[in-house]
Amino acid sequence: MSINAALNSAASGLTAVSRATALVSNNIANAGTPGYARRTLALSSSAIAGVAVNGVVRHNDPVLTAQRRESDALVQQADIQLAFFTDLTRQIGTINDPLGLTARLADFESSLISAASRPDLTTRLDESTQKAADLAETLRATSADIQEQRTRSDKAIATMVNDLNTDLGRLHELNKRITSAEVNGLDPASLEDQRQIILDRVNAIVPVTVVPRPRGQIALYTDGGALLLNDTPAKIEFTQSSFIQPDMTITSGRLSGIKINGLDVRTGSSDGALRGGALGAHFALRDEWAVSAQADLDAVARDLIERFQSPAIDPTLGVGAAGLFTDRQAAFNPANEEGLSLRLELNDLVNPAEGGQSWRLRDGLGAVAQGDPGNSTLINSLRGALTNTRTPATGGFTTGTQSAASFVEALTSRFQSNLAKAQNDQSFSAATQAELSRSELALGVDSDAELQSLILLEQNFAANARVLETIDQMITELLRI
Numbered sequence: 001m002s003i004n005a006a007l008n009s010a011a012s013g014l015t016a017v018s019r020a021t022a023l024v025s026n027n028i029a030n031a032g033t034p035g036y037a038r039r040t041l042a043l044s045s046s047a048i049a050g051v052a053v054n055g056v057v058r059h060n061d062p063v064l065t066a067q068r069r070e071s072d073a074l075v076q077q078a079d080i081q082l083a084f085f086t087d088l089t090r091q092i093g094t095i096n097d098p099l100g101l102t103a104r105l106a107d108f109e110s111s112l113i114s115a116a117s118r119p120d121l122t123t124r125l126d127e128s129t130q131k132a133a134d135l136a137e138t139l140r141a142t143s144a145d146i147q148e149q150r151t152r153s154d155k156a157i158a159t160m161v162n163d164l165n166t167d168l169g170r171l172h173e174l175n176k177r178i179t180s181a182e183v184n185g186l187d188p189a190s191l192e193d194q195r196q197i198i199l200d201r202v203n204a205i206v207p208v209t210v211v212p213r214p215r216g217q218i219a220l221y222t223d224g225g226a227l228l229l230n231d232t233p234a235k236i237e238f239t240q241s242s243f244i245q246p247d248m249t250i251t252s253g254r255l256s257g258i259k260i261n262g263l264d265v266r267t268g269s270s271d272g273a274l275r276g277g278a279l280g281a282h283f284a285l286r287d288e289w290a291v292s293a294q295a296d297l298d299a300v301a302r303d304l305i306e307r308f309q310s311p312a313i314d315p316t317l318g319v320g321a322a323g324l325f326t327d328r329q330a331a332f333n334p335a336n337e338e339g340l341s342l343r344l345e346l347n348d349l350v351n352p353a354e355g356g357q358s359w360r361l362r363d364g365l366g367a368v369a370q371g372d373p374g375n376s377t378l379i380n381s382l383r384g385a386l387t388n389t390r391t392p393a394t395g396g397f398t399t400g401t402q403s404a405a406s407f408v409e410a411l412t413s414r415f416q417s418n419l420a421k422a423q424n425d426q427s428f429s430a431a432t433q434a435e436l437s438r439s440e441l442a443l444g445v446d447s448d449a450e451l452q453s454l455i456l457l458e459q460n461f462a463a464n465a466r467v468l469e470t471i472d473q474m475i476t477e478l479l480r481i
Contacts, residue, residue, distance in 0.1 A: 013464035015053065026039065037196070068433070075430055077280060101138050102408050129350055149285065150286045160205045168233035203277070235262075246342060298340040301325075302332065325345070387404070397411070
């Protein structure tokens, strides 16, 4: 080897060691930085002599990252589902909850038994009307909470759509900057880190598939097949509603869906273009889970009204008159069941809190005057209306006949079953996410390994420096000759 070749070899070695040392230091400094991937130097033999630096390699596993992102989206969906059913179960109560719907119905029935034993006592009649009002209030409050949750989801969808549009624009800009860096021979690794962070953020909202494009660019597709980013970012549109009522649905056209580049896309949890992730979960809550729960509550409210709306129970009721429970003080119309539980009220005629008289519970809602204070016939008839078995007109809980108590218990059990499933889904998705995150972190920066690399680089630096020192001594000796 000539002196010139040795000099080039040592000089290029020192240059490579210097750049590698900077990379290792950067790796250690960013070991906990989100989106950061470990860097190493790409080296090859120089055509002249020594080593050539070919660039920086950013280490990541695209398959593992894609799996981790899928689990991230599932966790977002499971968390939203669990929060909804947890709140719903809290509102309706469990079967053993003393303030739950089941207990409210049992308290009302017990109060009727107590009133029937002493129908002359106004305090017992007042207590029965209060228990009936509490029963109606529990159904109303649960229904109101469902609509509030739908309204919050609608607002969350609007926020997420804005975030998506912003982040897609940022990804498009990063695509251009990464291409420019590669064309000009610059290191795009930091730009790719930024893109990774934004991709994770987008993926939490809508699960995406990343498709590599030439010169470091990427395209984005949702798992449902919608194109979000290619040469240009997609434009996503959504119109928020200020409030939501039970009869407002996407099917009726009273709630907004999603448009991508001006075209309507499906939003269903099974076939939606944006299904999965937080956005799909909020659409499922607003348009599926909450709507189904509302229908169940309405079926119970209907059953409760119809049990007491018959003249066979209260002979003083006129044709078309409202019974003990009402649709906002009106008789129930089967064509207007949607949202009934939100409108359920105790008849004002019997409600002292609304100027009514509790003695009507004993003598009849349509009675013109008080009757025999010792007559408990009607009160026993009202209790019988609760215990009589009948086939619910709607709800789909069972095809058999049920008492009011068994119908309410079926509703409570259904909500608890949905909650248990949501808890299982959340536990499974969280465990999967944790495992994949650990696997991905294992491929990241290992501080101990990086420190070992620094020791090796120090040794390489010393070796190359020794070569330069030896060359210097040789040249000095030659000049003395």
